[in-house]
Structure formats: structure tokens, C-alpha cells
Amino acid sequence: MEGVSYQRFPKVKIRELKDDYLKFELRETDASMANALRRVMLAEVPTIAIDLVEIEGNSSVLNDEFLAHRLGLIPLTSDRAMVMRFSRDCDACDGDGQCEFCSVEFHLHVRCDSDQTLDVTSHDLVSSDPSVVPVDVQRADSVGYDTSEQRGIIIVKLRRGQELRLRAIARKGIGKDHAKWSPAATVTFMYEPEIHINEDMMETLSLEEKREWIESSPTKVFGLDPNTQQVIVIDAEAYTYDDEVIKKADSMGKSGLVEIYAKEDSFIFTVESTGAIKASQLFINAIEVLKQKLDAVRLSEDTEEADDQFGELGAHMRGG
């Protein structure tokens, strides 16, 4: 075994990049690698989320736990998360989670004095750290919404005389512990399909049959070339591995009209972020976390005590 290297050099090609959306190709690697990335993005890239809520006054309709749960789920901008400490590993505050290295404090004090219903939203949360604030869902590119109405995430609605006063502490955490720390809204990948049309057999079809065959796919994968009247692949990735076209070809008596394989070594990733960190950063952080985990594996071969060195990563390796 010694000396044999299975090292591969995967390639990444970014297709589309927005703040909260990333689409890229990952080539020359296998499912284990792709899935590891996906899993890390979902569950192990750290973010900051409200973890402790101290209710000072609550005369709203929702009860304390209800509010705390809602507060926890508000995504906070977490660019600091990678350098922050987990509060349980924090030496500065003995893990009581109240120091600047491991926690961010929020205050919320809203009182309704008008006859109209007052929405308490994530914008009402006052952060002690300007870099950690609730994610602003209001964006320039959000079409179709009146931007003035878009006032953050609603926490609770208040009527006249109702008041909400609380202190919340946000901490670093990972999605494995609670979904509120997951930076990813959606991470998914698909195998890139490889479509081979048997041109000769296709030519035996009439134009009507071709159309019918193309229509049989629920997604727009194939099309007719307007000039040559030939069937062409418009969008291979729209193919959902539903086999409908193959079944159709079989029922037309043209088995083997088209052959579709999944390319085992190339993946198309779609990453959507909650806004806590940018989608691109999410991907980079994921690689970072994955690397740390692999480092831990490598080191643990040499030294037993290396386990402790990696803090919580060590715990993962021990099956935590």
C-alpha cells in the first residue's frame, strides 16, 4: 500500500455566482468526494446563531420558548464564524459564553403604542458587534416585491400595549448540532448526464415522431434543429434521469434510439446559502473544514494525543 497514491486533482468550474447562489461543476473526482463536500456544507461549516435568550419582558401573544426558537432560526451574518471560538472551547470566559471571542450579544426592545399591529422583525435586533447582524433579506435584485415592505424576518406581531424586551446571545455552532447553524439552504448535486443520440436510427423517424419523442420528456432536454430538422440536445442537465425518453423510444419500437449515462466523475453542484455567509465563502469554508478533518485523520495515525489537539474535530473523528 505504501507509496501508492490515489490522489486526483479535481477541477472546479464556476458556472454562476451570486451572493446566495452558486452553481459549479466538479470534475475528475468521485461521489465520495462530492458527497463529503455536500455534507460538510450542510452540517459542518460554522455560523453564528442566537443560542441563548434571556427574556426580560414579554407580553406578546407568543410564549418565551416560541420566541426563542424563532430568534434562533434567524440567520446572522457569520463571516466571523471561522475565526470565532466555540464557546465550550473558549478559555477567556470558561465557556459561559459571554465573551467577545465566542459570543455576540443582541438586544431587542420593542413596544407597540399605536393602534396598528406592529411587526417585530429581525431588524429590531440590536447587535453588539457590527459584523454580526441579522441577514438583510432586502436586496436590490428582489423583483416583484415592494422594497419598503420588506422589513426583515418577522419575529412576532404586537398590538397596543404589548412589549417585548430581551437579551440574546449568539454563538458559533455547526449545523450538526442544530439546523439553525446550517449556512446552507440547499446543497445538492447531480451527475452530469451524457447523452448519445443514435443519429442513424433517429433519421428513421418521421418529423411527427421526432416531435412526439421530444415531447415525451417532462423537461426540455431535446429539441429540433430549426434548420436541419435534426434532434439535438438542448440542455443535457435538464435531464432528470426519468427514463421517459428511453421508455418512449422502446414503445416506438426504437430501442437504443438514445443512450444516456451518468458521468461518474463529474458533478454539477447547486449551493444556496441562507445568507449567513456568501455561497462562495460557504464552499471555501467547506473545503477548509474538510481539510482540517482530513488533517486530523492523518495526524491521529501518528499520535494518539493529537486527538485532543483538534478540539471538536477530534470529537468527530471519534464518532461524535
Place this chain on the structure above:
Amino acid sequence: MGVAEHLSVDKQFLSAPVKSTVDKFQLLPEFLKVRGLVKQHLDSFNYFVNTEIKKIVRANDRITSLVDPSIYLKYTDVKIGEPSITADNVTDALTPHMCRLSDLTYSAPIMVNIEYVRGSHVHKTIEEKRNVVIGSMPIMLRSCRCILNGKDEAELARLGECPLDPGGYFIVKGTEKVILIQEQLSKNRIIIGTDKKGRLNASITSSTESTKSQTVILMDKEKIYVHLNAFTKQVPIMVIMKAMGMESDQEVVQMVGRDPKYAALLLPSIQECADSDVHTQQQALEFLEKKVKKFTFSNPSQDKEGRAMDILRDVLVANVPVRRGNFRPKCIYVAVMMRRMMEAILNKDAMDDKDYVGNKRLELSGQLISLLFEDLFKTMNSETKKNMDMNLTKTRSNLFDVSKFMMKGTYSITQGLERAISTGNWDVKRFRMHRKGMTQVLARLSFIATVGHMTKISPQFEKSRKVSGPRALQPSQWGMLCPCDTPEGEACGLVKNLALMTHVTTDEEEGPLISLCHSLGVEDLELLSAEELHTPNSFLVIFNGLILGKHKQPQHFANAMRKLRRAGKIGEFVSIFVNEKQRCVYVASDGGRVCRPLVIADKGVSRIKELHMKELRDGIRTFNDFVRDGLLEYLDVNEENNALIALYESEAGPETTHIEIEPFTILGVCAGLIPFPHHNQSPRNTYQCAMGKQAMGNIAYNQLCRMDTLLYLLVYPQRPLLTTRTIELVGYDKLGAGQNATVAVMSYSGYDIEDAIVMNKSSLDRGFGRCIVMKKLSATNQTYGNGTSDRIIRPQKVGSDAERMQILDDDGLAAPGEIIRPQDVYINKESPINSKDGGVPPTGLPDSAYKSTRQTYKGPQGETAVVDRVSLYTDNNNNLCIKFLIRQTRRPEVGDKFSSRHGQKGVCGTIVQQEDFPFSERGICPDLIMNPHGFPSRMTIGKMIELLGGKAGVSCGRFHYGSAFGEPSGHADRVETISETLVNHGFSYNGKDFIYSGITGCPLQAYIFMGPIYYQKLKHMVLDKMHARARGPRVMLTRQPTEGRSRDGGLRLGEMERDCLIAYGASMLIFERLMISSDPFEVQVCRVCGLLGYYNHKLKTGICSTCKNGDNISTMKLPYACKLLFQELQSMNIVPRLKLTEA
């Protein structure tokens, strides 16, 4: 886009041309607006309050003194006022919510106007008093006497009431009580059946205002007898007839019918009568006199002549009145009963079916309360009379005032009504009625449970009967009673529920209807000869079980009556039923019949046209207008037999007389929640009906203002993606009890066998299945007879108990918002040590006179809860009462029970991280995974269609529908159209997706059926059930471990388990389980006498108290229960002796 699409559909719908078949669905919401879901209860109560109570008072309106007949008291009017409470002579208006919170009874004063004689002997003046309160009547919520009646949503909200709450129940001492609908056999109707011995009989249960009796005419050994409770044994029919003045045998034969078949059947009876030498009325009466039941306690002087005559008049077929000694109607009635029985003998088909819904009557709260009230009112009157006479015999100086005596009885009416409703025991002495369980605490587990409870019908028969007949689904139930909603187990098929559109009638004035019948050509019975009774060319007309006469053209008569009904000249609920077989026309206006509205059709063409529906949509027309204009009418079960009802207008033929409004109205409220129930195996729908009542969700808009003993709420309840029309009509979309979960039907991890489901941890983190459990704790600051009272004192801030009192405020009560742990004190109360005698010194009791009676929270160790609310109020005895509401928020855990709406329940088998969950290319990750083995044997196709429809619904942004039988009328989406929508949105038409494994990242071998299904979280949660114990409390008597979870009991090794161990030969294990781990006890046994001794701790030896020495004492272990047995036997003079041998 979704909104836009929806709107455009609506516009299209509105501008659509007049269709050939009219969409009659709009009638339903109108119907429910007019009638409501619990209208039957409200109508019944309103009828009682407005009409019946006046009748009762009028019937008993005079109390006349026996001593001085000129002294009397007369009720001139009665009415029921506004709900209010009188405390300390101050009357306050009551709101229902006030009553719920402070344990009061929602009742209104019963006020009468009286006229009475004042003064005795010389100065007699007639006085009048108005609005004298004689008691208070519990008021049904939303009835015409309730303050909620006619209030709009905002006003209801101000009163703390939920606008969706149906009402129809009572609030007695703070608990909501429903008087269940009682099902019973029709009163005053002839029913042909068989008795236990298989003899054919014709029976009738007569019920009039004054009496109730049962008359049975039966055929025994070819001869016909009458069975009456007033007679010691059955009496020959001919004797009865002769006693009633039918001395001529010929006339009797004529009355039964001159057909030789009938005459032959009657012959043996005539023979027997002649044999026993009864020929004249006098002889017959003498014969009967001997058979009259003698009452042992009555003095013989009262047993005078004429009792037989009285019985014939008042007991035999009591519903037929004898006016001025005219027995002829009664003779005819008995003859008709005989004829019906003979018909059944000749032709078995003529037997009546006791389970036929037309032979049943539903007794509702109004009728039941009126029974009770009548009894209480009469009792009050007789009490008043007694007191009056007692006082009149004494000579009194002050002025004699009758009304003063009346006041004493008022308490009994209030108390009697309150007690009956709160215990559910109906005891009416006059009718010898002792019914139990008439009321139930309104189920407030979920909104549907509440509504479902109001439609529940409880059976009269005992549940243990083995016969299947009453339990079976009756074809006549169609449209009236829900075919799905019935419990499983012993009450299966006996407890039923009303269907959506069912109406239960109330009594209607009889007099005008009778005279109408006569004027429509019914020949009076009096004018008919016996011969004419059964002439073949005419029909008997029977009105509410009473024979009115004959009519030559029954069909004409029926049509005329119906026309009058449609024109609104007679009550809309009067039923006219022509029974060709019995050659009778039945006219019924009595209360308790079930009926439902149907569209009238002329030669198969619906009377409702598009223009009517447009008027309805525009709000010009109401449901009642439809009835008034003769477009709709109510048919009861009997009259349905004269109608040919088409399901849809398109199916109507020239013979069709009626058209159904909507087919899904045959289901009730609970079954109406199920999407596509017509695609499911029927028991599955029944299971869901039971489970829907256990689902958590929102209970009412005022749920957070309530103080229920137990309240389960869902944190994020949702409206089902796949709805039905019933859901919208009932308001389930506003008070849902479940969440739309994305379900993948696949096998995963093996933790999903036997219906277990695998749940996604991230979904749970985000709030799926999260619920709030609230429990009530209460305490009373009691005042005692000697003037002392409990006190609530400030908590100790230091000392040993300080830790347990941390959550207390300075007032000694737990503060809202505090976290409460087991063993925490929530009320720091002290009670006086002496609460029986002595008094309170003016300085007050010293601290030493109090003992601590603080109450602690007892919950499962390690579980914390939060004090949600604390409320203080004063109870009826002027004691301060405190209610604490304890709240707990729970997230689903392994073992919690969930169910879809198709009777598919399952527990959570495991909770899996989201990254391990399968995902689709679109990034869809299911919330839960269900094992596909749940489908083949259950055959719940509806669930699959729900999944498809839900998936299409989320894709296109429109709620899809799945009403029962809704496909032809467009109230349910077809699978084809759903599939089309799916394909348009890039899904496979069959709802299956291409899925990757979350663990490996590889595609799964098969396509996975995945989409949203509405899931309910049921109230059964492991947290409330799990229990284990190592050591713990023991029962004092036997020293064995206690039983049951609530007492932290042990887990019993029962007889069967013991048998296994015996069979296996694990004797030491049995020894350990049954003795060492249970109740070991060391005893001193005397080897000489074999009796148990005792251990003397001074001498440090065992001593036998019988032998008076300690010479032959052995020590051994035996179960304490065994020692106890020995001692108990000894106390019964049985001496068990132990014989010991060396081991």
C-alpha cells in the same frame, strides 16, 4: 403568479355561460350559515326555551290549597332572562368565558308572572307579581338566550369567544358539557317484531305528557294476547276488545278485515274468549279485574271496582285519547295493530326493522332538559302546596302569602338542573327514568374533536349485545348519518355521528295539521264503520302514530300536503309518506326525526337554475329563500322512500323527483377531513375519524385565554395542502391540526419497520411537530367552619426550603414565566391546625396555629416546565381560588405518534441528520420517510393521490381539492390533471423522483415516491408514557411495589410470565422476582406450634407468643403478603400452621 392564476380562474367561473348542470355547491356554505354545524342542538334548546317551557308551565299552572280551595297560586307566564349571576344580592351579567375561567355555571333566571291570593280567612286579595325568579336554567351557548347569539366576529372576540366555536353545549361549574344526542325507538308507532321466544308481536311505546306505557300484542300458540305491565299476565285480545265495548265478535273480525285469512287467524282467540265465558263488556271487565296487578303497599280499600277500566283508558295504547268514554278509536287502533301483526304472520316482509332509521327518533338536549324541568317544576309545586297547607292549618298572625312558600323550592330547580348536567344522571321519577352518562365533558383536544363531539349520537341499547343488526350500516342512514365515523371496539356501529347536512326536527303544533288533513278529504274515523276500515280502495291516514281516518285518493292527498309544505303553508319539516304496502299515509310532525335538504326536480329537471345560484352568490338569496320558494325541501327517512333521488342532474330521468345537493354531504365532519376518502379502503376512513380527534393543533382562537386541565397545541399548525370542501366549511383550514410534511415512501435504515417513520432532524430543529402542552394546577384558599381560613405567605428566602421556593413571588404564588421543576413549591399555603372548633381571636391566629400545606409540582424528574399564567378568582363559596397553567414545549422524539389523514398511524422510529437524508437533484430533502410496506395491505390509495395532489399544489401554488366523490362535480382534482400539472413543473407524472443517497452520494436504485402529505401529531407521546423503576414506593398494606406509572409503580411479573418461568424451570428467578424484589419479610416461626412469633429486641431472640417461649424458634423469609394472609385467616378462626423441615 399563484395568486394571479387563482383570480383569473374565479373570473372565468363568474363569467361562465349558464351551464346545463348547476353548481349547487354554493348552497352548502349557505346551509351551514343558516343552520350551522350544531343547529340541531340549538334548535332543540330554542324550542324548549321559547315554546316547551311555556307549555309545561301552562299545564301545571295552578296550585290550589287542599285546606282552603279559594287560596291558590297561578302562573300566568314564564320566560328565561339574560344569563346572569346573583351573588350577595347583586346581579351581574355573565359571559361564557367568565364562567369557564371562574368555574361558574352559565345560566339565566327562569322568571314567572304569578297571580295569587294573599291573606287567609277574611281578607283575601288577589295579587300579581311579575318576574319572580323560580330558579336558574343553564343556557346553551349560541342559543337564542345566550349573549353570543347574533354577535359578529369582533364582538365575539371582545367577549373572549372563538368565532369558529360552534356552541351547542353548556357550561356548568366551569366545565363545558355536551348533552349527547340520544337515539331511541320511535314513540307512538306500531312496530312489528319478534320477542325473545321468537313470537311475533306488535308493540307500541306510548308517550303522552302524563304517561308512558308499552303495549304489546303478541301471538302465542295461535292465540292473540295483549301484554301490559299493569296486568299480572297477558290477557286474551278478545277480552280486551269486549271490555272496551266491542261485544260483537263480528265487528272485531270486520275491523281486522273480512278476508278469511285474517278471520282464520283470529278464530282461536274468539274461541278462547268464548270458552272462558266472556260475552259482555261487564263479564270482560270482571275477568280483567282479576288480572290487575295488586300493589302490595296500597290499602285494599283503594282497590275498588273500575281499575280495569282505568287501565284500559290510561295505560293501554295511551297515545290514543279516550274522549268522553268513547273507546272506539282505541278499539280501531288495537285492531289495526292486530291486522299489522297478522300481515306479518302471513308475509314475513311486513315485519318492521328496528334498526331502520325511519323508526328511530333522536332525543336532543331541549327535550331532555324539558323532561327534567317538568319534573322539577312539578316537585316544586307540590312542595309549595304542602308548605301552604301546613301553614294554613296553623293559625298565623301575619298575613298569609302563598308566594313566600314558592321561594323555598327555587333552589331545587337550579340544583336539579345543574346536577343533572354536570353528572349526566337523568332521574325522572314520574317516568321511572334513570339514565346515566347523558352528558360528557366537551372534548377540547382539537377543534375537530369539539365539532365531532357535538354530532355524536349515543345509543340506547346496552353495548354488550352480541347481535350484529344494530351495528351494521343501514341503507337508510344514507345522507343522514356518517357511514365512516364510528368508534372501534365495543361501541362500534352503535355510536354514530350525524352527516354534514342532517337536521333533526323539533315538535310542531299538531292541531292545525289535523284539521288540515280533514279538510283535505280525510274521512273521520268516527264516521266509518268497522267494515270500511280496510276497504281496498282507500288508505288509512296516520298522523304522528294516531289514526286520523281514511282517504280515498292517498296520492292526491300526499301531493296536496306536499304542495302546501313547499308553499310554506305548513312546517317545512312535516313529512308525508305513502306506504303502499301497509296501505297507509303517514304524516309526521313530531320531533327527533332526522331529515336533510334535497333539490326538488320536476320530471328530472332541477328547480334550481343558474339564476337562483347567481342570486345566492350576489347575496340576494339565502338558503331559507330556497326552501320558501319551493326549490329545496327537507325529506325525512320515511319520505325518502317516496322519492327517486338522482345523484347528479345529468343522471336524472323523467321519474326523478329530487336531486342531491352534493354527494360528499353523506359524510360527517370528521370523515370530511379525509382527502379522497372514496379511494380508500373503508375501515381506514373509520380509523382516521377516530384519530383526527386526537390530533394536536389549534383548538380555538381563544385557546391561549383558556384554562383547560390539559391542552395540547401545535407550535406551527398548517392548513392542509390538499383540502376538501368540508374542511373549508367547517373551518379546519383556520384551525388546522397538522403539518404538511414532505414524505418519501422508501425503506431507510430498518428503523422504519412496522409503520415506524424516520424523521429528519433538521426539520424538527426548524419546528416540525413541535408542540406545547399545558396543564392546570389549582389551589383553593379554603375558609373553614370555625371562621379560620388558609393563608398564603411570603416564601422563605433562606433556609432549607428556600431552594424549592425560588419561583415564588412575594405573594407566595409562583410567578408567570418562571421555570418550574419537579418538587418546586408553587403555592406557599398554610392551613390552620384546628379547623373544626374554637374561633378566631380578635388578634388573629398565631403563626403556631398554622401548619404548612404548600403544594409542590410533581412531574417527571428532569423535565422542566414554565409557569404560563396564574389566575385568581372567587368560587361559589367565596373562597379565593388560584389556577396555575404550566406550559411545556416539546419537540418530537423517538416514540411519538404521528398519523396521516388516512388511518395510517406510526411512531417515530429514529431521527436522522439531514445530511444523511436522501435528496433530489432540486435539493428537496424529505421531512420524514415512510416505509412502503404500509401501502399494499392498507390500500389507502387516497394517501397516494394526496401526495400527488400536494406535490402539484406546491408546484403551481394552488390548493388542490380532494372532496369525497368530488371528481364529477369538480370538488376533487383528477389524477390525470394533477399529473399534467406535475409534468408542467418538471416532475414525473407518477410523483416519483430521482433521489441520491445522503450517506454515499450515489443515486438510489429506484425512483422514490415523494411529496407533501398532511401529517397529524397525535396526543400520545412517550414523555407521558415512559416509565421504569428500580426501587420505589410500596403499598402500605402488602409492602409490595405500587402499581401504575402515576405512583412510580413496579413492572409486574404477571401470571403468564410466571408460567413461562415455571415451564422453563428458572426457579431461582421466580424466587427473586416474586419475593426478593417484591415483599420479603423475616418471620419467627415456632417449630412446635407452627405459628408466627415475634422478635424480642431486648432478649435478641424470637419468641412464640402461643408457646410463651423462645425455645423452638426458626427464622425464615416469606412474602409479607403471605404473612398477611396467615393473620387474616387467623382472624377468621382458621389457623394456618407452618411445618418446617431442615433445608
